[in-house]
Amino acid sequence: MNRSPKDLDTSRRRIARRAVILGGLQLGGAGILGWRMRQMQVEQADAFRMLAEENRINMRLIAPPRGLIFDRNGIPLAENAQNYRIVIVREDAGDVDEAIEKLKKLIEIDPMDLERAHRELARRSPFVPVTLTDQRSWEDVALIAVNAPALPGITPDVGLTRNYPLAEDYAHIVGYVGPVSDYDLSRMDDDDPLLQIPKFQIGKTGVEQKYERRLRGKAGARQIEVNAAGRVMRELGRDDGVPGDSIQLTVESRLQNFVEARLGLNESASAVVMDPRNGDLLAVGNAPSFDPNRFVRGISVDGYQELTGNRYRPLGNKAVQGAYPPGSTFKMMVSLAALDAGLLKPEDRFYCGGHTQLGNRRFHCWKRGGHGWVDLEKSLEQSCDVYYYELAQRVGIDRIAATARRFGIGQQMDLPMSAVTAGVMPDRDWIRERYDQSWRVGDSLNAAIGQGYVLASPLQLAVMTSRIATGTRIEPRLVKMVGGVEQAPRGLEPLGFDENHLRVIRDGMHAVSNSARGTAYRSRIDADGRIMAGKTGTSQVRSVVVNNQDVPWEERDHALFVGYAPYDAPSVAVSVVVEHGGGGSSTAAPVARDILLYALYGTLPPLDSYPPEQRGDIETLQSSLTLRQDFRPGNRLSRA
Incomplete structure (x- = not known):
């Protein structure tokens, strides 16, 4: 079919317009692309170069x-x-x-x-x-x-x-x-x-x-x-x-090694050695212990179960984590509370007939026949329980608790060790909040001899002893320097107790170790200028008094001792707890005496610092200890 010239002319004009539009669009697209290429290659070249470099170069941390x-x-x-x-x-x-x-x-x-x-x-x-x-x-x-x-x-x-x-x-x-x-x-x-x-x-x-x-x-x-x-x-x-x-x-390695070795002769025990003048912890011992190198790479399941399954708890830091009834080592707190409140004079005497009657219940003294008439010094020397039953009724638990807290009982110490316990120093408010019940007089009598609800760690007992010895509010210090910067001692200010009252307590502790009738007389130090003052303690783990030899190990009494030396110029304080060790005088006091002597001499103490009749046994004991002879890294243990 033939098209007219007019139609052909119209068609040509339409095609030309479309070609111009399409060409314009193509030219515009090319222009935009060229502009973007110029922007990326010239204006943004540095940024893209950096991104490319980061893909090629990595940063890795170095420990x-x-x-x-x-x-x-x-x-x-x-x-x-x-x-x-x-x-x-x-x-x-x-x-x-x-x-x-x-x-x-x-x-x-x-x-x-x-x-x-x-x-x-x-x-x-x-x-x-x-x-x-x-x-x-x-x-x-x-x-x-x-x-x-x-x-x-x-x-x-x-x-x-x-x-x-x-x-x-x-x-x-x-x-x-x-x-x-x-x-x-x-x-x-x-x-x-x-x-x-x-x-x-x-x-x-x-x-x-x-x-x-x-x-x-x-x-x-x-x-x-x-x-x-x-x-x-x-x-x-x-x-x-x-x-x-x-x-x-602040610890001293030779003393620490001796403490560990000496405690190791018992099944489960702990000790804290402290300088009462500045609060430095000289040794913190636990037995049994474990090798921390086993944990560095990751201990095996069997190895870990071996440690956790041990009933003597080698992984536990008993010295700061353990909370024990302090037994008779707490009697100094009751005495000071009575003296400070003006309810007791050192010469006041109470009669001990072997027990105190409270209602229809008897609270017995450890000496069933009684101690007779007892004053403050004799009550500490012979650890008469009846004397403290009487004091507890006079003073009351709130005054006792307030005094004990000033000496560190029931207070959590600020130390860089794991799970440091605060222990328990109960009073009327405490038992109301904890058990929703009222405090009873019988609870006070139990607390007066360090039983019942009262719990303290060996660390707290060492702090208590240091504060008695110096009359200052000394705080324990474990870290001496960090990054070459000295960490200042804390608590050097006076404790705020009458020095005469503290002196009476110290005299009683002196009698414990140096009077022929003192409970720790067999563990005395027989060396001029190094005389020890202390206090024995035995805390029951059963409500019924039994012979420790007649019950399983875990049902026996804990043995405790606190002390310091020299008596007239204290430079070392110690607390010892032997778990289920029986009597404090027979088990814990000898350990504490040996530790104090080693700290004072800086080496195995000479035999003439012990009572003459004990020197043969002490020589045998010393020879049985496994001590380090050289403290350079990697040296083996050898017999002392």
């Missing part, structure tokens, strides 16, 4: 050396030791199982380590090194290096790991480190990126835990070049970060 821990004389208690380990890279090893079998022919490897390594190999990229075994000797490392051609993908490596050279001696004080866990992260308000490093070690208990941030230091970083697969090609730069602060404690 800094952990701060060291020393005793008061600079002996290392926690150090960073070289850790020789054997690692494997899966892509270089080829057949991993075959490579490991070759390795096992050269060195012995714990099957649990291999099991752990196989799990890591399955999770990690093939080019990431995985530890097969660590804590190896230099001989093992040399053996692997010599046989390197036959061990593809397996190489020796070296790093740092925590080591506790004095092991059991400081397990409960220094504590230990372990790999950070999800549980640790959930309870820590800490955004330190170091905590995200796999198997990064943090303090779990003791000083290691309480000073974690100071000991940890600041993270370093290294700049590494990686390829598209993420494999490290080379290191471009390094900043090693800031090492953690070192910490110096």
